[in-house]
Amino acid sequence: MTTPAEEIKDNTDDIVSSNVSDRHFDVAIIGSGPAGYTASIYTSRAKLKTIIISGSLPGGQLMTTTEVENFPGFPNGITGPELMVNMQQQSERFGTKIVIDEVTRVDFKNRPFKIYTGSEEYTADCVLISTGASPRKLGLKSEGDYSGKGVSYCATCDGPFFRNQEIIVVGGGDTALEEATFLTKFGKSVKIVHRRNELRASKILQERAFENPKIEFIWNSAVVDIKGPSKVATVTIKDITTGAETTLNAGGLFVAIGHEPNTTIFKNQLDLDERGYVVLNNNTRTNIAGVFAAGDVHDHRYRQAITAAGFGCMAALDIEKWLSETRGK
Numbered sequence: 031m032t033t034p035a036e037e038i039k040d041n042t043d044d045i046v047s048s049n050v051s052d053r054h055f056d057v058a059i060i061g062s063g064p065a066g067y068t069a070s071i072y073t074s075r076a077k078l079k080t081i082i083i084s085g086s087l088p089g090g091q092l093m094t095t096t097e098v099e100n101f102p103g104f105p106n107g108i109t110g111p112e113l114m115v116n117m118q119q120q121s122e123r124f125g126t127k128i129v130i131d132e133v134t135r136v137d138f139k140n141r142p143f144k145i146y147t148g149s150e151e152y153t154a155d156c157v158l159i160s161t162g163a164s165p166r167k168l169g170l171k172s173e174g175d176y177s178g179k180g181v182s183y184c185a186t187c188d189g190p191f192f193r194n195q196e197i198i199v200v201g202g203g204d205t206a207l208e209e210a211t212f213l214t215k216f217g218k219s220v221k222i223v224h225r226r227n228e229l230r231a232s233k234i235l236q237e238r239a240f241e242n243p244k245i246e247f248i249w250n251s252a253v254v255d256i257k258g259p260s261k262v263a264t265v266t267i268k269d270i271t272t273g274a275e276t277t278l279n280a281g282g283l284f285v286a287i288g289h290e291p292n293t294t295i296f297k298n299q300l301d302l303d304e305r306g307y308v309v310l311n312n313n314t315r316t317n318i319a320g321v322f323a324a325g326d327v328h329d330h331r332y333r334q335a336i337t338a339a340g341f342g343c344m345a346a347l348d349i350e351k352w353l354s355e356t357r358g359k
């Protein structure tokens with residue numbers, strides 16, 4: 031009987047010795063959130079030579095989250111970065127190669143599939159797309175001008191920079207309310223600007239925000255301008271019902287209005303829906319045989335770490351089955 035440590039060593043040796051090229055993989059996973067890491071734990075453990083090309087921020091969106099209270103197995107919660115480092119270590123334990131790089135281009139026309147980063151080319155018999163989603167932008171020119179100079183998309187990352195300042199959060203979903211509540215730890219006041227008079231956020235987060243004396247809601251309003259000079263100093267909002275504009279003093283503007291899937295590099299390569307999410311036909315299969323997708327890049331409904339991890343597991347099992355069927359022919 032082998033010990034767990036010996037079993038890991040055996041797996042790793044098999045993975046290394048069964049392949050001649052160090053740039054060819056059974057499975058290439060693009061993206062390193064919960065979906066990608068979970069899939070890699072399964073595929074590497076199944077002795078499939080697996081690479082994760084992580085993107086420039088390994089760990090994905092959870093790297094910018096403070097406390098994760100709803101991931102099962104952590105009764106006292108765990109921080110997002112800790113959870114992702116745990117997943118990475120668990121993945122590496124079974125032999126996954128992790129490369130911190132951005133994929134710039136893919137070629138899914140022929141097998142093996144080709145995946146290009148700025149400096150390398152990899153090939154793979156199977157690809158899992160788990161590139162997740164990125165924060166949506168307001169689309170104002172001034173938003174771009176002041177990005178990193180008071181405009182932020184991540185309260186966890188940037189909140190401490192706004193101590194004793196007036197802060198504005200845009201959005202009415204869970205993220206906006208969670209971030210606003212978090213930001214009250216630092217800011218003098220937090221105003222939530224929402225385009226409707228009704229929130230999308232869950233009841234528990236609404237209650238917390240309504241009870242917080244530092245939070246004020248500005249309903250039916252949109253941000254129309256941001257001014258400096260060198261960093262954010264004022265934010266102009268427009269009442270959508272009356273058209274009236276008001277300029278508020280603010281040192282920080284946190285945009286929390288949802289996400290867009292990271293699928294630009296897959297356009298014209300596989301089926302995407304009208305919002306850019308990867309379309310799945312048969313469980314985790316895309317329209318291209320051998321290319322699978324999991325997590326927020328496909329799922330705009332649930333978007334939870336645990337559901338992304340679950341989709342990653344499903345994709346890995348589908349990949350194992352597909353590879354054994356294809357190779358068996």
Ligand code: NAP
Pocket residue numbers: 166167168200201202203204205206208225226229230286287288289331332333334
């Ligand atoms: P979301 O649920 O899509 O909410 C986005 C919010 O931004 C909505 O209130 C929307 O307004 C508003 N919005 C969208 N585009 C806008 C624009 N161009 N200008 C102004 N406002 C705009 O996104 P999310 O809050 O990031 O949440 C995403 C998912 O993650 C959800 O499933 C959520 O439950 C989950 N999540 C859960 C937790 C938690 O459980 N602790 C924390 C964070 C996120 P409308 O309401 O008018 O559409």
